[in-house]
Amino acid sequence: MTGAAWLLRRLVASVAIIFAVVTFVFILIHLAPGKPCGPIGGGEYQDPIVCAQLVQQFGLNQSIPEQYWLYLVALAHGNFGYSFSLHRPVRDAIADTIPFTLQLAGAALLLDFLLGLGLGIYQAVRVNRLPDVVIGNVTLFIYSLPTFWLALLLLLVFGEKLRWFPVGGASDPIFCPLVSSLYCVADRLWHIVLPAATLGLVGAAGTARFQRAAMLEVATQDYVRTARAKGVPERRVVLRHQLRNALLSFITRFGLAFPFLLTGAVLIETIFAWPGMGRLAFDSILSRDYPLVTATALIASTVVVTGNLLADILLGVADPRLRVRTSAEVEVLTA
Amino acid sequence: MTLGTWLALFVALVVAAELVRALRHRGLRQERWRRFFRHRTASWGLGILAFLVIIALAAPLIAPFDPNKQLDIIHLKNHPPSWTFLLGTDVLSRDVWSRVVFGARVSLGIGALGALVAVSLGTLVGAVAGYYQRWIDAVLMRGVDVGLALPRIFILLMAVALWDGLPFAALVIAIGLTSWFGTSRLVRAEVLSLRQRDFVVAARALGADTARVIFRHVLPNAAAPIIVSAALGVGNVLLLEAALSFLGIGIKPPDASWGNMIADGAPSIYTAPWSTLFPGLAISLVVMSLNAVADGVRDALDPREEPA
Numbered sequence: 090m091t092g093a094a095w096l097l098r099r100l101v102a103s104v105a106i107i108f109a110v111v112t113f114v115f116i117l118i119h120l121a122p123g124k125p126c127g128p129i130g131g132g133e134y135q136d137p138i139v140c141a142q143l144v145q146q147f148g149l150n151q152s153i154p155e156q157y158w159l160y161l162v163a164l165a166h167g168n169f170g171y172s173f174s175l176h177r178p179v180r181d182a183i184a185d186t187i188p189f190t191l192q193l194a195g196a197a198l199l200l201d202f203l204l205g206l207g208l209g210i211y212q213a214v215r216v217n218r219l220p221d222v223v224i225g226n227v228t229l230f231i232y233s234l235p236t237f238w239l240a241l242l243l244l245l246v247f248g249e250k251l252r253w254f255p256v257g258g259a260s261d262p263i264f265c266p267l268v269s270s271l272y273c274v275a276d277r278l279w280h281i282v283l284p285a286a287t288l289g290l291v292g293a294a295g296t297a298r299f300q301r302a303a304m305l306e307v308a309t310q311d312y313v314r315t316a317r318a319k320g321v322p323e324r325r326v327v328l329r330h331q332l333r334n335a336l337l338s339f340i341t342r343f344g345l346a347f348p349f350l351l352t353g354a355v356l357i358e359t360i361f362a363w364p365g366m367g368r369l370a371f372d373s374i375l376s377r378d379y380p381l382v383t384a385t386a387l388i389a390s391t392v393v394v395t396g397n398l399l400a401d402i403l404l405g406v407a408d409p410r411l412r413v414r415t416s417a418e419v420e421v422l423t424a
Numbered sequence: 425m426t427l428g429t430w431l432a433l434f435v436a437l438v439v440a441a442e443l444v445r446a447l448r449h450r451g452l453r454q455e456r457w458r459r460f461f462r463h464r465t466a467s468w469g470l471g472i473l474a475f476l477v478i479i480a481l482a483a484p485l486i487a488p489f490d491p492n493k494q495l496d497i498i499h500l501k502n503h504p505p506s507w508t509f510l511l512g513t514d515v516l517s518r519d520v521w522s523r524v525v526f527g528a529r530v531s532l533g534i535g536a537l538g539a540l541v542a543v544s545l546g547t548l549v550g551a552v553a554g555y556y557q558r559w560i561d562a563v564l565m566r567g568v569d570v571g572l573a574l575p576r577i578f579i580l581l582m583a584v585a586l587w588d589g590l591p592f593a594a595l596v597i598a599i600g601l602t603s604w605f606g607t608s609r610l611v612r613a614e615v616l617s618l619r620q621r622d623f624v625v626a627a628r629a630l631g632a633d634t635a636r637v638i639f640r641h642v643l644p645n646a647a648a649p650i651i652v653s654a655a656l657g658v659g660n661v662l663l664l665e666a667a668l669s670f671l672g673i674g675i676k677p678p679d680a681s682w683g684n685m686i687a688d689g690a691p692s693i694y695t696a697p698w699s700t701l702f703p704g705l706a707i708s709l710v711v712m713s714l715n716a717v718a719d720g721v722r723d724a725l726d727p728r729e730e731p732a
Contacts, residue, residue, distance in 0.1 A: 102569070109570040117579070121586030226465065233712035235663050237670050238686055238704035241693055249694050352577045356667055371671070374581050382582070389575035397573075 092405070099401065103394045110390040111383060115160065118374075118382050119153050125173045125377045147173065160383070170380030174373065179384045182369060187388075189259055190365035193288070193358070194350045196281050200289025201346065205296025206339070212297065213304030213335075214327055224297070232294035237356040240287040244360070247283060254283045257362035284361040288353045292346065299342050303335040310334070337408050344400025347393050432485040440475035459724040466720025469713035476710060480528035487522035492678040494518055502696035512698035514689055520699050524706055527680035531662055532710065534596055534681070538661035541600025543654045546607025551638050551646075553608070554615030565612070571605040577667070585673045595674065599661050607653045614646040648725035655718035659711040666707055682707045 125147075126140035144150050148159065163170060169179035208228065212221045231239075248256035259280050265273040307313060308331060316330045317323075354367030362368075366385060373381035444467060451457030461467050479486055488510075489495065495517045503513040511520040553564040583598045584590055590598070618624060619642060627641045643650070662682075668674035669683025670690075677684060682703040689699035 102566075105566075106569050106573045110573050113570070113574065114578070114582070117582055118586070121582060123586060229465065229715055230708065230712055233659070233715055234708050235666050235670075235683075235686075235704060235711075237667060238700075238707065241686070241690055241700055241704070245693055245697055348572075348575070351575055352667075355577050355581075356670070359671070370575075370578060371581065374578070374585055377586070382578075386575060386578055389578065390573040393573045393575070 096402070099398055103398055106394050107387065107390050111164075111387050112157070114386040115157055115379075115383050116153070118377070118379055119156065121377070123377055124149065125379065143173065147171070160380075169384045172373070172378050172381045174376040174378040174381070179380050182381065183366065183384060183388065186364060186366045186369045189363060190354055190358070190367060192277070192281060193284055193354065193363060193365055196285035197288035197292060197350060197353075198346060200285060201292030201296055202343075203293075204289070205293035206300055208293070208297035209300025210304060210327070210332060212301040213308065213331070216301075216305060216308075221301075225301070228294040228297045230294075231290055232298060234291060236287055236291050236353050237360060239291060240284070240357055240360045243283050243287055255280050257360075259363055284357050284363055287357055288350065291353075292349060295349075296339075296342065300335065300339060303338045304331055306338075307331045307334045337404065340400050340403045340407060343403070344396045347396035351389050351392065426488055429486055429488045432482060433479075436475060436478045436482060436486065440471055440478055443474050444471040456724045460720045463716075463720035463723060465716040466723075469716030469720070472709060472713040473717065476528055476706075476713075477532065479525055480532050483525045483529055487519075487525040489519040489522040491518065491522040491526040491680050502692060502699070504696070505698055511702045512696065514685070514699035515692050515696065516688075520685070520702055523680040523685055524682070524702055527682045527685055527703065528706070530592075530675055530679060530681040531665065531683070531707070534592070534599070534665045534675075535658040535662035535710070537596045538599040538603065538665070539654055539657035541597060542603035542657050542661065543607055543650065545600065546604035546653070547611050547643065547650055549604065550608035550611025550613075551615050551643060554612035555619055555634070555638055555642065557616075561612075564608075568605045568608055571602070572609075574602070576602045577664075580664070580668060581671070581673065584668055592675070595665070595668075599664055603657065603661060603664070607650070607657070610649045610653055611646055614649055615642055618642050618645055648722065651725070652718045652722050655714050655721060659714040662707060662710060 124140075124144070126143050148156060151159075160170065169183070171177070172179050172182055175182050208224055212224050215221045244256055247253045259277065260273065261276045265276055313326060313330050316326045321330070351367070354365060355371050356367075357363065358365045358368040359371060366388065369381070370385035370389070372378075373385060447457075447470070448461045448467065451461055495513065497517045500509075500513050500517040502515055503509055503517070505512040509519050509521065511524060514520055514523070549564055549568070553561040579602055580598060584595065587594075615638075624637060624641050627637050632640070665674050665681065666683030666686065669681050670687045672684075672687060675681035675684050677688070685703035686700050689696065689703070693700045
């Protein structure tokens, strides 16, 4: 199969997956007991008259297949619907929160990969010696921490006791909505440290463990032995022969990082009062805001699927051996 | 803590240590077990797990107080750790140590059962898909693709938050049903390569029926990835339950799970950190032990040489 045909097939499959996720979430949320208004799940909307109006206005009295069809038609026009709980278009609510989640995930990913790769490579070079054992045990511990608990711990130590970092929010509430300046950039960075460190540290521990194993797996390959035997300097063996090949499996890990970040975002954003999409999704589920729930699920699954696709494309670019294979075989190789 | 509970705790510790020692002694005769126990962290992990399981089973003997009893809401609220209250008391004056001990039943139980559901389902689907191939494989694996793309925490939040007051069993099943996708991919990949091997082809040629081929010949040889993903699965389910309970929608109060203990303690973390720290430490300890055991099993069952 040629590259273009493969890409086309993967793209179609990706869209189909996202469509299936949206359908599944749509059905699940509509089947769940309770309504956006009224005694079960209505929250602030308890007035029966208001409730009747709301039901009428948003077409909630129609059958689920009818609502589903209308939703799809709207979606095809690029219309995500109108949020019941926020009284604004879903598109605006998401557009407001997505930059925060991207900043948080980006910072976390940066820490995750830089620290994780560095530690993993260092461990592989010093394998079974003291630094490797110590770092190995530390990463094993951090990798096992519940992210939300680590968040609380960091809050307690660096937010409350030492007072180095703010305990919540994304920016200075007094100056930053008004003044846009270098101060606000620094302020955002200052606010992002704790939430990003929480996600980044747990991720980095996993990356380090993964990268160490990948480096060691490559270390027994013939071409590494050959390189050593013919007198290539050790530094060059590690960086050119081992690392470059070990990075292939790292690409797969890159693709898998997104689900972790998304799950983490729900918890971490809730704890740090970070106004991102994870918290929006959580709140929207609790308030049974059907259009908002479906839209956040749509975006989350798009991110996951895109991550996988990107990883597969990068793998093909990095490793010519994988280019000619069918996607099923690639799946086996990367599973 | 009374003398009796200290004694029970000591006995639990000794039993766990002896258990690991006995296993190690027996295992040294077999090459693969020798490899497992050569893994120092894996042996420790096994010991810690054994200890915690014993504690969970013998909870009434080891917990000095009723875990749900509010001892004295006025005088004993947020009491710091002491000899009487080993890990302090929480905001409702309940003994944290007793709650950690009884919470072990809930948390370990949900982890083990949830992982059992997930791994069984994942193994079954993976084996069927890998063995039959063709359209069955295509359908099942596209289903798995969708499952892996589903934001799992969203689905669980929806299932658990909206069907309010799900019983324990339903929570286990909901978590299990959303956690099997990765396992099924691993098993499928393993089965795909195994089914071409001579011994499987021979079994088929001798007229063994499909179920027998899958369960007697294929799956036992795919044991390594299944056991590893089971060990990791228990930890993942435990973390997931903790996260759900932390968001206030997992195990219902007043029953203690390590997750809802963290949630209960979090608002007073600045004044009484012990009621948040210790249950979290318990979770970390279990997950860490499970990860270490999984590492050990992987090394033990994977015949590839440990690189020098």
